[in-house]
Amino acid sequence: xAKYSFEFKKKVVNxxxxxxxxFKFIAKKYEIPAxxxxxxxxRNYKNFGDEGLFRSRKNELYSFEYKLHVVELYLSSExxxxxxxxxEGITNPCVNRIGMMPVATFGLPLHRNY
Numbered sequence: 001x002a003k004y005s006f007e008f009k010k011k012v013v014n015x016x017x018x019x020x021x022x023f024k025f026i027a028k029k030y031e032i033p034a035x036x037x038x039x040x041x042x043r044n045y046k047n048f049g050d051e052g053l054f055r056s057r058k059n060e061l062y063s064f065e066y067k068l069h070v071v072e073l074y075l076s077s078e079x080x081x082x083x084x085x086x087x088e089g090i091t092n093p094c095v096n097r098i099g100m101m102p103v104a105t106f107g108l109p110l111h112r113n114y
Contacts, residue, residue: 004037009053012038013045040082047086 008030015026016038023042027035044052062070074084 003055004032006050006053009041010045010050013041013053016042017045043082043086048089 012026012030012032015021016023020026021029023035023038026032027038032038041053046052070084070088073079073088074081077084079087
C-alpha cells in the first residue's frame with residue numbers, strides 16, 4: 001500500500017474542493033490507485049481538518065465495551081461503517097472491522113435486519 005505525505009493529500013483535497021476534477025479524475029491524474037482514497041481524504045478533511053490527513057502512527061487500543069458500543073450503534077442505525085467511524089472520531093478504516101469482533105463473540109447477526 002502506498003504511503004502519501006500530508007502535503008500531497010492536502011494538495012489533492014484542495015484540487016477536489018476547488019472543483020478541479022472528480023475523485024476519479026484526480027486519482028488518475030496523480031496516479032492514485034483507487035479513487036476511494038481521494039474520497040476518504042476529502043471526507044476526513046471535511047470532518048477533522050488538517051488533522052484528518054495525517055497518518056496515525058499510534059496503535060489505538062479500544063476496550064471491549066467500546067467496540068460493543070460501536071457495533072450496537074451500527075446495528076441500531078442506518079449509518080455506514082465509514083460514517084460511523086468518522087462520527088466516533090476514528091480515521092483508520094480498519095478499526096471499523098476490528099470493532100465488529102464482538103458481533104461474532106455474542107453471536108449477533110452480521111447484517112442489519114431491514
